[in-house]
Amino acid sequence: MTTTETNKRDWVALEHKYYQGTFKRQPLTLVRGEGTRVWDSDGKVLLDFVAGIAVNVLGHCHPAIIKAVQEQVTQLVHVSNLYYNTRQIELAELLGIQSNGMRSFFSNSGAEANEGAIKLARKFGRMHKDGAFEIISMENSFHGRTLATTAATGQAYYQATWVPIPDGFKQVPFNNLAALKAATSEKTVAILLEAVQGEGGIWTANKEYIQGVRQWCDEQNLVMICDEVQAGMGRTGKFFSWENFDVVPDVVTMAKGLAGGVPIGAMLTGPRTDIFTAGDHGTTFGGNPIACAAGIATITTILEENLLENATKMGDYWHSKLEAFCEKYHFIDSPRGIGLMRAVNVQHDLAPTIVQQALEHGLLLNNLGTSTLRMIPPLNLKAEEIDEAAELLDRALTDVANMPIANA
Ligand SMILES: Cc1ncc(COP(=O)(O)O)c(C=O)c1O
Structure with a gap:
């Protein structure tokens, strides 16, 4: 046409x-x-x-993304995760360098990245916290449109139609450490938050609050999950938005800008929560060579320019x-x-x-x-x-x- x-x-x-x-x-x-x-x-x-x-x-x-995708599409479009693929490993390496050594799992969207983080937290609870499974997230947050991420999203509007939503999620006011501590119980395994709430209206966390969350997670052996889907990839002037607060979360989720417009998601974890083993999680398309080639071009350009x-x-x-x-x-x-x-x-x-x-x-x-x-x-x-x-x-x-x- x-x-x-x-x-x-x-x-x-x-x-x-x-x-x-x-x-x-x-x-x-x-x-x-x-x-x-x-x-x-x-x-x-x-x-x-x-x-x-x-x-x-x-x-x-952007010419860098056009070139990366054009070159990749003539070499290898898709291979599944039954085999190694160089672009996937290269992108994971770049993210590992930016995050001081975290290891990646690639998905196709932000919601999927958060699903991975939720599963990881539940496994952590099974392994280290007597089966604790509950995740505390923040009022006014947004974490995606799957059933579990809808349950984690702290806005009634997104939940009402889908009741009963999955169990094991609770919300507390953002930027309120006392409320978070009061809501923590023996069932709690993780805290999930955006350091800058995006869909909720662009509300930035206080530094003392984020640092307090990190300390609380250390004291209570909880998993600190930072949803970087919107605020990550340089949007706040740091590669990860949590770098603005001098903290390092255990788990980081990304998507949106990661491949500059080509669909991708990522769930990164540091050593403390690097507990997935073969068969725990998977995806057909996640880490696809085209998406990863675009991701490599995007990160490289952000850094070079x-x-x-x-x-x-x-x-x-x-x-x-x-x-x-x-x-x-x-x-x-x-x-x-x-x-x-x-x-x-x-x-x-x-x-x-x-x-x-x-x-x-x-x-x-x-x-x-x-x-x-x-x-x-x-x-x-x-x-x-x-x-x-x-x-x-x-x-x-x-x-x-x-x-x-x-x-x-
Ligand atoms: C902070 C945050 N997390 C998760 C998501 C869900 O991402 P996706 O729409 O790629 O599933 C969004 C989307 O707006 C988001 O802003």
């Missing part, structure tokens, strides 16, 4: 006819991307501050813009976040309206519910792109400021 023919089709109508109604999508069909920009099926170009929900860490179609430093610098610059907007517009406040993981609060349930207006002006943003606006752009974002995005956002916010509801 030619580009013109592609653009002539009514994609929204076709989606309604052939795709299940699981997604509340923006009225936009994307057909191409390059760097921080995407093009829709009508040829409109937009600046992308969503980046596939924190996935496209190198932007769209100093993108951790860039995420911090550009994150601070974007934050200064958000602060100015919060001064200028009365219906947004509380600019927050770390690195290129940013959000503001929005009054009067206007977050979706702002996203809509920004889209009209050519800027992709993301709302979390109706009162949080999130920005998670690529890590190689440039200052000029921030200036451009700020101009577009300013226009969108002016539109919204002129709506009666903003002044209600």
Whole structure:
């Protein structure tokens, strides 16, 4: 099909006819991307501050990822885990170097990575804690859409329809060490948390809190699991977000940006919890050569192009813009976040309206519910792109400021 023919089709109508109604999508069909920009099926170009929900860490179609995938696809696409594959081992080696020696297990998504961590924790409980199995996670957290990760996700909205959800999960308030300690019992085997809550609204842990969790896990012989699916891969200006807090968890889960847009997940563990043996866990596709080749290219590029430093610098610059907007517009406040993981609060349930207006002006943003606006752009974002995005956002916010509801 030619580009013109592609653009002539009514994609929204076709989606309604052939795709299940699981997604509340923006009225936009994307057909191409390059760097921080995407093009829709009508040829409109937009600046992308969503980046596939924190996935496209190198932007769209980065030459390093294109080259890695193109080369790999002509050599070896899939072999299963019955055999060794060089790309899988190379990616695990890179992650091992970044994590000071952790060993990897690759899956295909963040939820699957967390499933692996949950199973690992339960095995630890069986081996070392008299069968303890309960995992304490945080209110307002997000860990995935499988049944077990839904049970670990601390938001009633994600759980209500699926009751009975798997047993063995409990939630406590985030950033509250006393609550965590009070909830710990002889059944508890692990603490699961995001150092920066992503889907929950970009809330960063206090340093004393994270360090307190580490200490509590040591004292109680608990497994500390850090969900790095969204905050990992340099998004906070460190390769792993927990590096901001001078702690090292026992288990780390990753996905999203790990292969720059190619599906992958990973569960890493340090020596204390490195207890899986052959047959304990498995996957058909996880650690696939194409995904791993993309992962190698992504990590190598992040390191070679100093993108951790860039995420911090550009994150601070974007934050200064958000602060100015919060001064200028009365219906947004509380600019927050770390690195290129940013959000503001929005009054009067206007977050979706702002996203809509920004889209009209050519800027992709993301709302979390109706009162949080999130920005998670690529890590190689440039200052000029921030200036451009700020101009577009300013226009969108002016539109919204002129709506009666903003002044209600
Ligand atoms: C912190 C966190 N954990 C887990 C997940 C689930 O990842 P996936 O959608 O790849 O299963 C997400 C997705 O948004 C996430 O943000």
